[in-house]
Amino acid sequence: MELGNPETHTCGVMGVAVDGMNQILVTAGLDGEIRFWGFKKHQKIDTLQTENYISGIVLHRESSMLAVALDNFQIFVVDLDTRRMVRKFQSHSNKVTGMSFSPDARWLISSAMDCTVRSWDLPSGRLVDCFSVEMAVTSLSMSPTADFLVTSHVDSVGVYTWYNKTLLSHVSLAPLPDDYQPQEVEMPDTRFTGGDDNQNAEDDTVLDDVDDYASPEQLSSELVTLSLLPNSRWHNLLNLDVIKMRNKPKEPPKVPKAAPFFLPTIPGLQPKFAVPENTEETDKKKSGPDLSRFISLGELGRRLDEGKENQSALGYLKELGPSAVDNEIRCLGPDAGGSVTTMCQFLHLISHVLDTKKDFEVANAYLGLFLKIHGDTISSHPELVEVLREVKGKLNQTWTSIQDLFTLNLTLLTHLRTAKI
Numbered sequence: 001m002e003l004g005n006p007e008t009h010t011c012g013v014m015g016v017a018v019d020g021m022n023q024i025l026v027t028a029g030l031d032g033e034i035r036f037w038g039f040k041k042h043q044k045i046d047t048l049q050t051e052n053y054i055s056g057i058v059l060h061r062e063s064s065m066l067a068v069a070l071d072n073f074q075i076f077v078v079d080l081d082t083r084r085m086v087r088k089f090q091s092h093s094n095k096v097t098g099m100s101f102s103p104d105a106r107w108l109i110s111s112a113m114d115c116t117v118r119s120w121d122l123p124s125g126r127l128v129d130c131f132s133v134e135m136a137v138t139s140l141s142m143s144p145t146a147d148f149l150v151t152s153h154v155d156s157v158g159v160y161t162w163y164n165k166t167l168l169s170h171v172s173l174a175p176l177p178d179d180y181q182p183q184e185v186e187m188p189d190t191r192f193t194g195g196d197d198n199q200n201a202e203d204d205t206v207l208d209d210v211d212d213y214a215s216p217e218q219l220s221s222e223l224v225t226l227s228l229l230p231n232s233r234w235h236n237l238l239n240l241d242v243i244k245m246r247n248k249p250k251e252p253p254k255v256p257k258a259a260p261f262f263l264p265t266i267p268g269l270q271p272k273f274a275v276p277e278n279t280e281e282t283d284k285k286k287s288g289p290d291l292s293r294f295i296s297l298g299e300l301g302r303r304l305d306e307g308k309e310n311q312s313a314l315g316y317l318k319e320l321g322p323s324a325v326d327n328e329i330r331c332l333g334p335d336a337g338g339s340v341t342t343m344c345q346f347l348h349l350i351s352h353v354l355d356t357k358k359d360f361e362v363a364n365a366y367l368g369l370f371l372k373i374h375g376d377t378i379s380s381h382p383e384l385v386e387v388l389r390e391v392k393g394k395l396n397q398t399w400t401s402i403q404d405l406f407t408l409n410l411t412l413l414t415h416l417r418t419a420k421i
Contacts, residue, residue: 009035015057019064019080026066026080028054034068036083046083050076055096063105065122069096075110077122087125091118091178098140100149109149111137116182117151126175130182153187160187218358224402227359229318234365238372240326298331301338304345313349314359317366326369333374340381343374347387354394367391 009029017026018039025037032050034057037043053071060066064080075096077087094113101108107128108120113136119129135153142149149162165171218225236243266272303313317325332338332346350370353363371378378384 009033014054017057017059017066019059020061024080026057026059028057028068030054032070034066034078036080048078048083048085056099058099058101060101060105062103063101065101065105067099067101067108067110069099069110071095073112075099075108075120077108087120087122089118089120089125089127091127091130092116094136097136097138098151100140100142102142103144103146109140109142111140111151117149121173121175124175127180128173128175130176130180132182132184133187134184135187158188218356221357223357224360224398225358227318227362229362233318233322234325234362237322237325237365237369240322298328298337300328300346301332301342304332304342304349314353314362318359318362325366326373329366329370330373332370333377340377340384343370343377343384344387346370347384347391351387351391351394354391354398357398360398364395367395 009027009031011030013027014030015026015028018024019026022039024045025039027035027037029035030053032053034048034050034054036045036047038045050068050070051072052074054068055071056069058067059080065086066078066080068076068078070076073090073092073094073096075089075092076085077089078084079086089108089110092110092112092114096110096112098111099108100110106122108122109117110120111117114132115134115136116130116132117137117140118127120126121128133151133153135156137151137153140149140151147164147167149164151160151162152158153160166173300313300316303316317328320328329346330336332342334340347370350363350367353359378388
C-alpha cells in the first residue's frame with residue numbers, strides 16, 4: 001500500500017493483523033473502517049464499516065476471529081472468512097484497554113478503564129464472568145494453555161497473574177444478568193517500605209545463623225524408609241547359586257610344573273634329589289580328618305548369641321557383599337555351627353527392622369535368602385514357625401499400607417491422564 005493510493009486509509013491505522021495462512025492482511029482505521037487485503041497480491045479484497053471509531057483489534061489465528069474495540073466502549077467480533085460481524089458485546093462503561101482470546105476461542109476476555117475485567121462466551125454471546133480491581137488494567141494476555149491470565153495496571157510496576165478456576169473445580173458459567181455488579185478483588189501490594197526492609201534484613205540474619213539442613217535418617221515413623229545400599233548388594237541374593245553355577249570354571253586350575261632348580265634335595269655331603277612320595281598316599285593324607293575344614297559359627301551368629309543390639313547385627317550385614325551375606329546366613333543353621341535359637345534371634349532381628357520401617361528392601365532380601373536356605377529346618381521346628389508367622393503378619397501389614405499408597409497414586413494419575421479438561 002503506497003502513499004497516494006486511493007485504496008489506502010485516509011486516517012491513522014489503529015491495528016494490523018495477518019491470518020495464520022499468510023493470505024489475508026487486516027487493517028483497522030481510526031475512522032471505523034476495516035479493510036481486508038490480499039497479503040501476496042497487495043490488493044484490497046473487502047471493507048467493513050463500523051459504527052464508531054476503532055481503538056484496537058486482536059486476531060485469533062486458529063479460529064479466524066477478529067475482536068474490534070470501538071471508542072463507544074463496544075466490542076465487535078468479526079469472522080475473517082465471511083468478513084461479517086458475528087458478535088457484539090456492550091457492557092464496559094469506559095475505554096477498552098485490552099482484549100485476549102482463550103486458546104480454544106471460546107472466551108474473549110476484555111478490560112477497560114472502568115477497572116473491570118470481563119469474560120465473554122463467544123458461542124452464546126453472553127457475559128459469563130466479571131470482576132473489578134482497584135487500579136484499571138492497561139493490558140492483558142492469556143497463556144496458551146488457558147491456565148493463567150496476566151494483567152498490568154495503571155500506576156503499578158507489577159505484573160499480576162490470575163489462575164483459571166475452571167481447571168481446578170466445577171464453576172458455573174451461566175450468563176450474568178445485565179444489572180450485575182462486579183465485586184472488587186484485592187490485589188497484592190508491590191511497594192516496599194522501610195519496615196519491610198528491616199524485616200527482610202532480620203530474616204537474612206536469622207537465615208545466616210541457621211546451620212545447613214541435614215536430612216534425618218527417617219522423615220517419619222509412619223513412612224517406610226529404604227536403605228541407601230546399591231542394588232548389587234542385595235538384589236541378587238536369591239540368585240547366588242545360579243550366578244556361581246554360571247561362573248564356575250569348566251576345568252580345575254592346573255598346577256604348573258616345578259622348574260628343575262626347585263626340586264627338593266636331601267641334606268648331606270653329596271647332594272641328592274628327594275624322591276617324590278606316592279600320589280595316592282598324598283591324596284589320602286590331604287583328604288584325612290586332620291585337614292578337614294573346621295565348621296564354626298559366623299560373626300553374625302556370634303553377635304546374635306551375645307545379645308548385641310539389632311542395629312549392630314544389621315549394620316554388620318549391610319557392610320558385607322552378597323557372597324559374604326550368603327555365607328553368614330548359612331552358618332546360622334544347626335548343620336553349619338548355628339542353632340535353632342540363633343535362627344529365632346535372626347527372625348526377631350527381621351521383625352525389629354519391620355517395626356522400625358527402616359531398610360525395608362534389605363530386610364526383605366535377607367529374609368528371602370534365609371527362607372530359601374533354611375526352609376526345611378524351619379518347617380521341622382514349631383518355635384521357628386511361630387516366630388515366622390509373627391514376622392509374616394508385620395510384613396503383610398507394612399506392605400498393605402504401601403500398596404494402598406500405590407493404588408491411590410495410580411488412580412489419581414489415571415484420572416488426570418484420562419480427564420477431559
